[in-house]
Amino acid sequence: MNELAMSCDVKSPQEKKTKIIININNNLKEKLLYKYMVGYNGIWNTIKDFTEKEEIEWAPMQDGKYVLMVQAKKPDSSKSFDYVSRMDYVIGKVEEKLISNIYIDKDKLVLGDKLTITVDTIKFPLMFRYWIKIDNQWEMIKDYSVDNMLSWVVKTEGKGEILVECKNIDSKNDFDDFKNVGFQVIPLKEVKITDFKCLTSELLENSELVFQVNSEHDKDRTILYKFFKVNSNREVECVQNYSTQKIVSYVEAKSGDYKLLCMAKDMYSINKFDDRAVLNFSVKKYSQIYIKNFTTDINYPQLCGTKVTLMADTIGGRELLYRYIIQGSYSREDSGYTICNSYVWESKMAGNYTITLMVKDKSFSGDYEAIEHLDYIIDEKSREPVKIQSVILDKNKGILKNQNINVKVNASGGVELRYSFIIKRNGTEIKTMKYNKNSFMRFIPEENGNYELEVRVRDKYSDREYDCHSIVKIDVFDYMPAVIDYILYPVREYHLVGERVVINCITQDTKNVIMKYILSINNRKVEETEFVTGKSYAFVPKYSGIYKVEILARNIKSSKKFDCKREVAIEINEALPVTNTRITCDNANFFCNEPVIFTVHSEGGKDVVYEFYIMEKGDWNLVQGYSKKNYYTFIPFHKDEYKVLVLCKSQYNKDFYEDYNIFLFKAQ
Structure with missing residues (x-):
């Protein structure tokens, strides 16, 4: 916006009631209308509304800082104004220079920085008042005090200005001296x-x-x-x-x-x-359902009446349902949907069968989400079927690489059984042991990963690849993943502020496990340790609330954030609940128009407060709201039966009350 040249016939400062001529130098070579305004302590007054005059007289009546402003516009303009000019002017006598200099710690700041102002004067003590110029208006940020230093957080971008007014302690003037200093607040880098x-x-x-x-x-x-x-x-x-x-x-x-x-x-x-x-x-409601494997415990062909177990290995879903349909030339068997991932089928007729497995989640309304088929043959050859009763490993969990794994197979049926073993790692076959008489096998996993051990058994005289098989999954680790077996801490009905809480963790492979503890109070994290070897964590609650401790455990060799995570939530109370509330009275007999003092005694609580009700003529009335005053004075005016009810609770308890008691008496 173009600025007009603006000046006064006498320089600032001047005495009040001085006649000052405000001049406008119009170098724009345009015919303009001028509006003259004066700002004082944030209040603007119009001296002269839009006029063609390029000068006007102003006689200020009070001491202080003024802002002179002239707005100019073209006669045919629809805007409020087209041009503007401003200048500061001070009215008031300055008898002596008190301020020698003003220092600021930096003249270029970023939004949010703190600006520190120090005023250097020629004598002490003095009083100081501070103003800041924002959007061309002066705003007081601190009234007169003896402080010659001020810290101020800048909150507005652009050019700024600080004005310091100074006066003697016994001075009756608005100010005896003043000085200002400018600074620049640069814009923030775009986020x-x-x-x-x-x-x-x-x-x-x-x-x-x-x-x-x-x-x-x-x-x-x-x-x-x-x-x-x-x-x-x-x-x-x-x-x-x-x-x-x-x-x-x-x-x-x-x-x-x-x-x-x-x-x-x-x-x-x-x-x-x-x-x-x-x-x-x-x-999604659940992860996608896949059928990893659908097999039987014994291979075909089998005899009529043989019990065949159908086994489904699936992943995904939440609450899975399984349906088995066995379709033959002359018969059909349908299990309907069941929660069992296995089904025992006893054949009744020889022939070729198609066995279908359907899987879906309980919440799914369609027929199925995954389906798999396999063929099976029932014949009439009389031979006891080959079955695997069990596959036994000497290690069931926590298998480390380079450790021996011993496998023993128990199988029955056939004439003379032969055993074969196939080992896969992450889906890739790494070792095969051909059929032999030995039902025992040993192998040493040299790398970590997900292993599958497939055991195949067949009769010596069988012409099939195998008569039955079984698959065992084995997880092999570089290290023993941390496992937290138990978390031990004091189990009490009430945990109180100031009472130390100790949490102990029982882990497997303790010497190689490190722990991290994260403490949150009312869902706000307040402390987080590094991973440490200590298996216990203690804290002393300073105020009430829900204290939650997340416990992360990992093996010292683990590259994961954690191997195991457990959580403990403990409610901390300010005090024990208020109990055993009773009301006592200073009188044994009660008479009309004679005062009676009831006193309340209770146990537990913290900063206990009391509220009193009186039942008179069948109506309850609140007579004393909650306060720490544990007594109430009452004067019965009628011969009648009265009841005194007291409610009590800890002061910071949000419930309406914790305990109460009723005292019954008759006035004579």
């Missing part, structure tokens, strides 16, 4: 969200969803993030209010399509937000 992603691989109902946002900004600035969840009905829920946490997690209880809105802003930004981003995602 920009550069990445917004979900860290959870599968987004499922009732499981934790974790999201992370990253932004670009000045490295020494504090950036706040706020997250909103929006469902398909456009219902909005705040997941996390503004905080420095860039990772947010929550448990979604219902499947569907969602949006997560992230708003980012500099802590000192005047904007509601500086940048925002939206992430669309879908939550």
